[in-house]
Amino acid sequence: MIAQTIPGYEKIGEIDETKAEFTIDGRIFHKPEFATPTGKAQMFVTPIPKLTLPSLDEFGLPSTTKGIVLVLGTGRSYAQHNTVVYKQGDYYRGMPHRNCILMNAMDARSANFHEHQRVTVLGNVGKLEQVEIIYGQIRQGSALMFYPEVNVIFSAPIDDRCGTPAFKRVPVAIYH
Missing domain, CATH: 2.40.40.20 (Barwin-like endoglucanases)
Structure with a gap:
């Protein structure tokens, strides 16, 4: 069901027969090119919350x-x-x-x-x-x-x- 449902996981559908390890398509980048208009990764800053403890x-x-x-x-x-x-x-x-x-x-x-x-x-x-x-x-x-x-x-x-x-x-x- 995973192989039929999640794109890139097709090879898991035959793993019982092949016993082959696999990677998920599109997850490994060999060149620094991304599927964005500029071809660059889009980064953003996540502010770190100020955490406090009760007294x-x-x-x-x-x-x-x-x-x-x-x-x-x-x-x-x-x-x-x-x-x-x-x-x-x-x-x-x-x-x-x-x-x-x-x-x-x-x-x-x-x-x-x-x-x-x-x-x-x-x-x-x-x-x-x-x-x-x-x-x-x-x-x-x-x-x-x-x-x-x-x-x-x-x-x-x-x-x-x-x-x-x-x-x-x-x-x-x-x-x-």
Whole structure:
């Protein structure tokens, strides 16, 4: 059906018989010529949006709360295929179990946290408690937790154009 529907994919219709790899027609450019009136590529600048994070009080926490707001990305462990978990830890990232948050050490210290401390991670619809902080190679201002477990704490906004949930940039409050 793909071969009959999508221009350039005709060769996929015979791949079971031929076993031949193929490229999609018209996708590889050997000369810098494009199908435009000038023959040149048409480029445009996409402005980078100014992204901000909410404050701890915007999460409804008391002003006396000690913590930090970070951008949470969700990810799989190395021993996970989609939502099937084969091992509890992720040895590549040094995360010993699935109830932990990978943080940059400087972020943790700025909030007076220490490695292996247990904290609460609050999203826009729920929280996980007793989450262990693990220091790791992650960009300052960001953190990582495993899905699907962490998905219960937030309702990710859906992009208007593509319909994809924003599971890679979710603000969370981390506090004790």
